[in-house]
Ligand SMILES: Nc1ncnc2c1ncn2[C@@H]1O[C@H](COP(=O)(O)OP(=O)(O)OP(=O)(O)O)[C@@H](O)[C@H]1O
């Protein structure tokens with residue numbers, strides 16, 4: 176028989192009830208509540224303790240001292256709130272509330288294993304329940320990829336570690352993952368096997384005219400400019416297969432030939448301005464524009480973690496690479512699903528670190544458009560998104576609200592908490608209240624990928640070489656030693 180830890184008191188709804196405890200449980204602990212439709216599983220969401228004799232009405236400390244001297248602590252009570260999660264079998268919600276006096280019992284390991292540790296072909300383990308460390312927590316990969324995932328927390332709380340754990344296990348299942356690695360954190364790790372590192376380069380000849388136009392800042396509402404630009408683009412497509420030279424050079428050469436032609440001076444100045452924009456484009460994106468680079472689709476390796484190394488490029492260039500990759504991936508997957516002719520035969524899971532930079536709330540970026548397209552359409556074409564951010568309030572709320580699954584680690588900042596809550600109806604006030612008290616690596620896990628919301632200690636990924644906190648003092652002292660070595664060589668000792 177399971178241990179009784181309390182009784183339901185007061186008013187209850189089918190979703191929530193208050194209990195008076197005999198033996199106080201822990202926050203986040205799972206309990207069984209006696210119910211006429213059969214025991215239901217619940218989670219302890221709030222705990223409050225008090226004392227009848229030491230109530231709020233006391234205003235004299237001597238009264239407290241006297242009561243304490245009497246040594247009578249029996250009137251101390253602990254009340255708790257339990258959120259009903261559903262019946263033990265399928266977590267279906269009961270249609271009536273538990274009755275006053277109903278027993279609240281400790282949920283056994285067997286029950287919890289049944290709910291949280293579903294081991295099937297499509298599930299992976301990410302950690303263990305905080306309150307029941309013996310219970311592993313598995314997530315359903317199908318739900319995670321098709322309904323997208325957001326990993327949110329303040330800096331250093333364990334987001335990248337969670338990414339590493341998930342990607343490692345998804346790849347072991349045979350999955351294909353793309354990580355946009357803004358700080359070259361993953362490039363030296365192994366994730367489910369050897370990773371495939373992609374250089375942050377893009378070949379303009381694989382870009383669409385609109386994509387290039389945006390990058391070159393040729394404004395579409397200047398119709399004359401757009402007309403000449405598109406002509407040059409078409410011409411370059413033709414020439415690229417026949418003549419040597421880069422795609423942009425072909426465009427420039429064509430436009431220069433027009434400059435010489437007998438055109439009205441107004442048109443000539445439009446052409447000159449496009450050429451200037453192309454020059455500026457080459458300077459701005461020097462390093463990421465490479466006319467010899469292969470198409471990103473052919474550089475992706477199936478059944479592996481593909482890490483796009485963006486650590487050495489600035490945000491603007493990263494935006495170009497990410498948006499281009501997202502667009503190409505979605506388009507190839509669409510072709511595959513609709514016509515069976517795409518070059519990506521397998522579904523993909525796309526991980527965006529620093530998602531608030533790539534898809535910000537109050538600014539337009541190239542990637543933001545494709546992030547929201549994939550957030551809305553990806554499900555049908557097997558393209559999943561994982562948005563990782565330490566600033567939820569700066570992240571595009573539209574994209575965030577499309578992420579049905581969430582792993583929320585420690586968040587202290589109230590505005591960030593509110594944004595996370597707005598994006599997920601499953602995150603109750605009581606769960607939000609727990610966020611500041613989570614330790615590193617501890618998370619609230621929500622959404623379709625788990626049967627019930629869970630407080631989870633995420634596994635520690637064994638080898639993550641970069642990304643951990645730097646030991647600043649050690650690094651400084653190392654520098655000091657190096658300087659001293661250098662000095663030694665300069666000092667001339669009298670013979
Ligand atoms: N689940 C965990 N268990 C134990 N330690 C952890 C766990 N997750 C993270 N850590 C520790 O915290 C450190 C920081 O974690 P991580 O790099 O994942 O944080 P982050 O949220 O990605 O930070 P940032 O916002 O700076 O990217 C890790 O190096 C590791 O030592």
Ligand SMILES: [Mg+2]
Nearest residue numbers: 334335336642
């Ligand atoms: Mg990180």
